[in-house]
Amino acid sequence: xxxxLIERSAAQIARDVNARSLSAREVAxxxxxxxxxxxxxxGSYLTVLHERAREQAARVDARxxxxxxxxxxxxPLAVKDNMCLTGTRTTAGSxxxxxxxxxxxxxxxxxxxxxxCIPIGKTNLDEFAMGSSCENSALGVTRNPxxxxxxxxxxxxxxxxxxxxxxxTIGTGSDTGGSIREPAAFCNLVGFKPTYGxxxxxxxxxxxxxxxxxxxxxxxxxxxxxxxxxxGGHDPMDSTSIDRPLETTATHLRSDLSGLRIGIVKEFxxxxxxxxxxxxxxxxxxxxxxxxxxxxEVELPTAEHGLATYYLIAPAECSSNLARFxxxxxxxxxxxxxxxxxxxxxxxxxxxxxxKRRILIGTYALSSGYYDAYYVRAQKARTLIAQDFERAWKxxxxxxxxxxxxxxxxxxAKSDPYSMYLMxxxxxxxxLAGLPALSVPCGWxxxxxxxxxxxxxxxxxxxxxxxRPLLAAAHAYEQKTQHALKEKPAR
Amino acid sequence: MSSEKIDVRxxxxxxxxxxxxxxxxxFGEQLDDLLGHVDSLAKLDVSAVPATAQVVESRNVExxxxxxxxxxxxxxxxxxxxxxGGFFRVxxxxxx
Numbered sequence: 001x002x003x004x005l006i007e008r009s010a011a012q013i014a015r016d017v018n019a020r021s022l023s024a025r026e027v028a029x030x031x032x033x034x035x036x037x038x039x040x041x042x043g044s045y046l047t048v049l050h051e052r053a054r055e056q057a058a059r060v061d062a063r064x065x066x067x068x069x070x071x072x073x074x075x076p077l078a079v080k081d082n083m084c085l086t087g088t089r090t091t092a093g094s095x096x097x098x099x100x101x102x103x104x105x106x107x108x109x110x111x112x113x114x115x116x117c118i119p120i121g122k123t124n125l126d127e128f129a130m131g132s133s134c135e136n137s138a139l140g141v142t143r144n145p146x147x148x149x150x151x152x153x154x155x156x157x158x159x160x161x162x163x164x165x166x167x168x169t170i171g172t173g174s175d176t177g178g179s180i181r182e183p184a185a186f187c188n189l190v191g192f193k194p195t196y197g198x199x200x201x202x203x204x205x206x207x208x209x210x211x212x213x214x215x216x217x218x219x220x221x222x223x224x225x226x227x228x229x230x231x232g233g234h235d236p237m238d239s240t241s242i243d244r245p246l247e248t249t250a251t252h253l254r255s256d257l258s259g260l261r262i263g264i265v266k267e268f269x270x271x272x273x274x275x276x277x278x279x280x281x282x283x284x285x286x287x288x289x290x291x292x293x294x295x296x297e298v299e300l301p302t303a304e305h306g307l308a309t310y311y312l313i314a315p316a317e318c319s320s321n322l323a324r325f326x327x328x329x330x331x332x333x334x335x336x337x338x339x340x341x342x343x344x345x346x347x348x349x350x351x352x353x354x355x356k357r358r359i360l361i362g363t364y365a366l367s368s369g370y371y372d373a374y375y376v377r378a379q380k381a382r383t384l385i386a387q388d389f390e391r392a393w394k395x396x397x398x399x400x401x402x403x404x405x406x407x408x409x410x411x412x413a414k415s416d417p418y419s420m421y422l423m424x425x426x427x428x429x430x431x432l433a434g435l436p437a438l439s440v441p442c443g444w445x446x447x448x449x450x451x452x453x454x455x456x457x458x459x460x461x462x463x464x465x466x467x468r469p470l471l472a473a474a475h476a477y478e479q480k481t482q483h484a485l486k487e488k489p490a491r
Numbered sequence: 492m493s494s495e496k497i498d499v500r501x502x503x504x505x506x507x508x509x510x511x512x513x514x515x516x517x518f519g520e521q522l523d524d525l526l527g528h529v530d531s532l533a534k535l536d537v538s539a540v541p542a543t544a545q546v547v548e549s550r551n552v553e554x555x556x557x558x559x560x561x562x563x564x565x566x567x568x569x570x571x572x573x574x575x576g577g578f579f580r581v582x583x584x585x586x587x
Contacts, residue, residue, distance in 0.1 A: 239552035308529040333572030344509035363506040379542035434546030
């Protein structure tokens with residue numbers, strides 16, 4: 001590791017930069033130097049913003065020198081490349097936007113920069129955030145820092161790999177069905193999806209608008225809380241952003257779980273995941289109990305239909321959202337004999353296979369004659385899934401379950417689309433219900449055929465708007481167990 | 492729900508997506524497989540269940556009808572695949 005500075009937490013960096021015992025410039029230089037040597041092996045970034053980072057560092061140092069206190073002063077930030085940052089290429093991991101430059105900045109990114117973050121670069125992702133491994137990116141390969149033969153997870157795999165390999169201290173992700181929580185689990189990170197609407201989606205390239213939510217990656221719960229506090233809150237530019245005061249979280253972290261009832265989901269029994277993984281979760285639940293929580297069994301009887309529900313609703317919304325990529329106003333254009341042929345050729349050349357599959361399935365589910373049988377039925381199933389959680393909250397305050405059914409898998413291991421979709425089994429129900437949920441490191445498992453132990457994630461989920469108790473509980477669990485510190489990245 | 496096969500070419504036309512013959516075959520098989528999985532929803536009794544479009548509180552949002560700053564036309568047109576003066580240029584849509 002070139003410089004111990006890059007391993008510090010966001011909280012430590014901000015404290016020292018605010019105290020002027022460290023400059024944002026030093027942090028930016030150390031991080032960029034590390035990215036320049038390490039990222040050719042990892043592939044976290046599609047674009048590295050050397051100049052932009054140094055400009056912002058100078059700005060942060062000047063603001064601190066002028067007496068301002070910035071909650072994330074000098075903290076290196078990795079931005080998922082489906083979020084706009086003025087003047088930077090924003091590709092969504094797609095050929096159709098390969099050369100598109102954002103004319104404005106996403107609200108969540110703007111707020112992190114205003115809080116003092118240094119933008120190190122734009123990170124790789126599954127094309128238009130559709131995938132669970134980053135393998136669907138049209139623009140690059142990202143490797144898991146804990147085993148380069150394995151995927152980092154997805155869709156926010158570039159941000160996860162960047163934070164895990166110290167190429168950034170905080171990362172932004174977007175989570176539609178698990179795209180923050182699964183890569184966080186795969187890369188030994190905390191990954192947090194807030195309540196739907198808590199973080200503005202303005203400047204996020206839309207995938208499935210009723211599900212998309214931005215949230216942070218960090219190496220500690222405290223850092224994730226600091227990032228959430230900075231990026232959350234109402235934004236008039238996103239009409240679905242929640243117009244109620246943000247409850248800050250970083251100042252309300254806890255060290256025990258006394259008085260908390262944690263639901264263990266009957267339908268999510270882990271015995272079928274193999275003895276080693278089962279033991280990791282059994283121990284995690286015992287640790288929650290040892291911290292003072294009362295474990296109660298809860299039922300989510302409709303959760304098994306989550307995947308089917310999601311894989312109708314999300315593609316339906318995607319087919320509508322991605323209609324805007326037609327070669328007229330921005331991005332790729334492939335000429336044709338008439339305007340229809342231009343649309344069809346542009347989209348054929350610009351979209352990769354997974355995006356095409358989802359557009360087709362979504363278009364089919366919304367088409368005349370199938371709309372009620374597929375799309376409306378899925379929307380009704382969504383109601384039942386949300387009602388399951390409402391019933392569960394009568395007997396518990398939070399739910400604990402796996403974030404993913406396995407540790408990070410090897411490249412090309414999930415060639416059948418449905419086997420990839422199954423990676424989201426435990427994260428999709430929460431997305432459909434709009435609930436805040438996170439993944440926190442909970443242990444290590446050496447997968448069959450693997451040479452190194454790989455991280456696993458415990459998912460904690462809370463009622464709508466209960467971000468504060470959720471992060472507080474995750475912090476207590478993290479501080480007691482410290483699983484994240486037990487292994488170091490392979491490179 | 493239905494067990495009939497998807498007419499991939501028709502759906503692709505609706506989606507304005509040109510597909511090769513190879514893609515038609517491959518996507519056709521994959522979509523049939525995926526629809527086989529989502530058919531499990533047919534088992535749910537949803538006769539008395541309202542549809543959910545979005546879970547969290549939502550209401551119509553209005554703003555004052557006032558001029559506010561917006562993106563500069565040159566900035567937007569600079570990204571256009573083809574432009575003509577202050578416009579996006581596209582193939583002829585209305586026949587001569």
